[in-house]
Amino acid sequence: MRIGIISHLKHPIAEPFAGGLETHTFQLARMLRQRGHDVTLFATVRSDPDLGLEAICSETAIAEVGLSEASDIAFFREHHAYLSLMNSLRTRDFDIIQNNSLHYLPVSMADALPMPMVTTLHTPPFCWLESGVRLSDTTNHALVGVSHSIARQWAHVRSLDAVIPNGIDLNKFAFRPFADADPYLVWYGRIVPEKGLHLAMDAARHVGLPLRIAGPAHDEAYFRDEIQPRLGVHARYEGHMAHADLANVIG
Structure with missing residues (x-):
């Protein structure tokens, strides 16, 4: 076609x-x-x-x-x-x-x-x-x-x-049968206010699990005022990751 x-x-x-x-x-x-x-x-x-x-x-x-x-x-x-x-x-x-x-x-x-x-x-x-x-x-x-x-x-x-739900390529986003030895949470996407990353960071701190963050910081003011102050032991920014690296972190 x-x-x-x-x-x-x-x-x-x-x-x-x-x-x-x-x-x-x-x-x-x-x-x-x-x-x-x-x-x-x-x-x-x-x-x-x-x-x-x-x-x-x-x-x-x-x-x-x-x-x-x-x-x-x-x-x-x-x-x-x-x-x-x-x-x-x-x-x-x-x-x-x-x-x-x-x-x-x-x-x-x-x-x-x-x-x-x-x-x-x-x-x-x-x-x-x-x-x-x-x-x-x-x-x-x-x-x-x-x-x-x-x-x-x-x-x-x-x-x-x-x-029709969004699909993924299972060859590039492979199933991982065993979790990481040290448990953590993942948030990924565009870092803008409407995506609510700051709420996810607060939730991760509340439940006591570290949060790994990936995605482009498209709103510099939001990142500076809401995200950077929350980074530390409970939250780590991984940057804008390639698809294979992101799949590995999520897996």
Whole structure:
């Protein structure tokens, strides 16, 4: 099959992964290609070229200007990139489009495509994406949630067509039958306030187990004010780890 995968544009789809969505998109594209499909990944310029990359934008989370101006620039970059992409897909011969973008334009323009599209919903509803889903009224577009919790949170907007949990590559994320001799907890992901790492650190201290932390510190002020003061005997920051190293720590 000829499969187009639409990524979000805030971070590259490449190791070390910024978070779970980047990991999911990377693994999906890689494994489909290994199974013999012709995959094109529509993503940012620094994404992995071995995934059949067709770059449509630079990373919108990387800004060299003030926060308010950067937010406006990112909005218009993403809008232009997705609008151009969706218009171009009208005349291309993909068998199916898989949408991981979390952006309103691909879902609201799905009815203009000659091929079916599947959108995977990775988050609860938020205003822009919810408005796009409400505008999408076509039998050519399926909505999939990554959990039953996500499906319940989207139920007031639209019933999802399926729940398909995120998968992992068991060759790279291997099962470890025996735990480490010294027990510890693990937290990994983007270090930003909404992920609640500071709460996990407090919980680890409360139960008396050390916490190993991995992930990119995307919010410097949050890391400085909330995370660094909590580091010490009960919590250790491992940095932004490669996938294999992270799998070993979690295993």
